[in-house]
Amino acid sequence: MNSTTADTRDTLSETTSENILRFGQGSAVLDARTGAPQGFSCDVDQRREYLIDPEIPWHSPDFYWGTGAVVTSVGARTWNTPTRRVGGENSERLEFDLHQAGLTLSVTRTGGEHLTERYAWRNTGDTDLDITQLSIEAPFNNYYPSAEKALAECVHAHVFAGGNWAWAYAEPMDGSAPSLGLIVTRGAIHSYSLQTQNESVFSNVRGHIVLNVTDHAIAPDSFGGQPVIHLAAGEQYVLETELGWYDSRPAFEARTNAPAHFSSYASKVGGSIDLTTTLDARPDQGLTMERTASGYRLTSEQAGTYYVHLSGHGYEAKTEVLFHESLPTTVAKRVHYILEHQVASARPGTLAASLVSVDTRTGLQVIDPFWNDWTDGSERICMAVLLQKAVNHGWTNAEDAEATQRECDGWRDFVEEHLLDETGASRRGSTQPTESFGKRLYDMPWVAQFYCEHFRATKDEHDLDMLVRILHRLSELGGKHFLSIEFAETSACAASLLREHGRADEARTILDSVVSSAQYFLSLGRNIPPHEVAYEQSVVAPLLSLLIEAYRQTGEATYLNGIRERLPWLLSFSGFQPDCRLNGIAIRHWDGHWFGIMRSFGDTFPHYWSALTTEVLLRLPKEVRTEETDLMASQILRENMANYAPDGTATCAFVFPSSVDGRAMNRADPLANDQDEHLNIWMRMIEEEGASVD
Known part of the structure; x- marks a missing residue:
């Protein structure tokens, strides 16, 4: 300029x-x-x-x-x-x-x-x-x-x-x-x-x-x-x-000298948010305000984000709050929408069970084998995990339950024919070249997550065999020196299922890989190697998850000390602004480009991987966990509900700034793509860490 x-x-x-x-x-x-x-x-x-x-x-x-x-x-x-x-x-x-x-x-x-x-x-x-x-x-x-x-x-x-x-x-x-x-x-x-x-x-x-x-x-x-x-x-x-x-x-x-304080920035429809202020408040349409002794009580009967406008004495301010549907309701609506719009049923053979992105403006499916984040693999795996978890929790609509399980069974056939090779290595999509198997280690724990859930539903020993094959192959490909998202959590889940079914030696081998990986990254100190990017929140969160699981397995103080040292690295990503899209939400600024149909760079708030911070906070050792970390964990889960609409549609990226490089933003991308892993994380935290459904 x-x-x-x-x-x-x-x-x-x-x-x-x-x-x-x-x-x-x-x-x-x-x-x-x-x-x-x-x-x-x-x-x-x-x-x-x-x-x-x-x-x-x-x-x-x-x-x-x-x-x-x-x-x-x-x-x-x-x-x-x-x-x-x-x-x-x-x-x-x-x-x-x-x-x-x-x-x-x-x-x-x-x-x-x-x-x-x-x-x-x-x-x-x-x-x-x-x-x-x-x-x-x-x-x-x-x-x-x-x-x-x-x-x-x-x-x-x-x-x-x-x-x-x-x-x-x-x-x-x-x-x-x-x-x-x-x-x-x-x-x-x-x-x-x-x-x-x-x-x-x-x-x-x-x-x-x-x-x-x-x-x-x-x-x-x-x-x-x-x-x-x-x-x-x-x-x-x-x-x-x-x-x-x-x-x-x-x-x-x-x-x-904040002019207002909110009891929270996100609440379930039917709940309320208390606003403490001496200023006058004016709500967006759809938000109801009731005067209280200290300010206002905010409620809404319709899910969505709403601006609260504050004024008085020459002062004008505004911020956003969110009211969302319950987790079971949101999951059921997403499952129904996925079954109706995101199963690629027009494709031949087992490809008909693949799950793909959809343009919510038109209902047309979006598949691009040359744009890795629009293939039928990688982050689209989270939809299959969501479907199976929904069945396992009993959170589908009654008329969808059988169809959802059939889709999960079909997706398992699809993944074994098209996304995995005989060694258990994965590739990013069904049309990717065969030499790409095992080139992206992120995907393998996510496929293993699905097998954990599918086994819980079917008790098919084949799922346990696949779990072992995938996680062992991940280690062979260098997984112990790579911070795969959900590696520690998925390994712990797999080990638990294996132990329960008489396969303790295999469980121990999987957990030994987690401890070995934790030792490796602890030895690197601050010199964390680049992954898909040089440094990000979704590198630090898996690092802490490794240390947490290693501490659970060994009780060794070196891992506890490592957790204490690195937790501030993770929390510094998270904002503390009084806004339902920012409070506790980690800075991420590229997801709209890679995953959205507008392909826009710019802060993506909230992005579902911010829920990785919740996983870390709820799994912290008792020596580190506090009321404040629990509160932040809950807030992150609820604020991510902004990405789902009442009709079951969703957005993979809300690009938050008003403009980016001269183009108007502050809007949701119309592509429903990869956002459902947030729902999976919330359900897993309910299962394993006692997180609240609300």
Whole structure:
């Protein structure tokens, strides 16, 4: 976003003698030419980079902190290099000429206990104008170069754009302190966007985070509605923020002075959410509010997400809550929909029992053998597991029970003919080349999950034989040195079934593989090897699951200590924003591209793999598990219910930002694809860890 011209470069004057602003226990390092912060540094953790490193190729001064863009009824303009820069005592003032948009911009930054920033856009014309786009770059270093580097140098950026109630929190990826917190103290942030989130950098870069005073020009209906800002001639719009260092989330939350508190952000239809606030509240249609002594009681008879709008004393804020159907009801509806729409019954032979994605707009099935995440294997395995678990729990509609079991029996034939070879190795889809068997280790524990469930239903010893074959083959292919999702949980389930049926030696071999894998990854410390991406939540969760199962099997303190050390790595992925799509939900920003029909990068909230965090939290040893971890686990399970509609349809990806690379988002992808593993995880946690059905 470079607005520099030959004319403006000549007008710069009175630059600061030192391009550093001190605040608290750290400083802002200013770009010598533009005055924009190009880095924030903390004295106690000088290796940590809270902003994207200026030397990274896909980062440039166009995206430095505080640069931005505006669209008005007069025109449009970006800003980067000021026409005037004045330095003061631990402060700076920048002036920008935005006459193409009918504005000037004055930016002041002042150090101290906090770094305060003031942006003032003034209408310089003789007539009124409307601002429909006003965006400021906030390039937090939410980057995953490698596990070791990410844990040591990078941050997770948790953003809450609730209007006047808005903040961002850049937390070290290893869960250490301090974190860098931004709080809006005047004006509003009504949404956020992502830029440069494109395929050239794939899944290891979240992109440049952009804070939007309004994103009306691109996504007017996002985040509960984006305002148009009206400025009379000579009038100005002011946004003020403060940046500071915080040793904990509670310390930061206390500083935000939240105007409202929710008893939860998601509840079952028929239940309620208590809202404590002194402000007036206005609900979206379909949400009912009843006045209470401390605020409001929220209820709804229709499943869905709803915005709650808060106002009073010149203050405007908003956030989302969710009301969902019960787990058994949701499972039954999903099973019915899958049977009706996602069984590929038109295909020949055993392929007719395969399960595939579906475009919920049309009901047409979506199969692409060359796009791995749209094949009839890999993550589509979760549908077969869901069908069998639903039968085993008795959670199908009565008229669907027999058909569901027949489909599960047929799917077993399909998988043995098309997805597994004679050794038990899997491939990603029925049309994938034969040389691809065993190339993607993720899939094998998921197929083994299905055999666990199918055995519970049929007591067919063939299922146990297949369990042993698949898990042994996984070890032969390097599974003990690979963090397969659900490997530890599936191995524990398989071992339990084998022991119950007189096959203790095989059970012991499977569990020995889990312990051996845990020993290997414990020895690596922070140097976790890359998997499909360099570093992600669904690498750390399986790592912790391994250590938890190894501790259960051995009782050795080394595994308990490993769990304690690594748990903050996992929890730092999870947001704590007061929003039903964000609270406890792990940052994931690529799933819409790989799994959705819109193929859009951008934060996917909630994504079902966030439920892996629940698995870890509910399986924690008693020495580590707390009321807080149990509460987060429950919240994650309930918030993921946002991905299912009352008619049994579903979405594989809700791309959360208001826009990504200039395209409107904050919407659900129409593809029902891979989201059902969340339901499987919830049911397994009920079976094994006593999780609540509600």
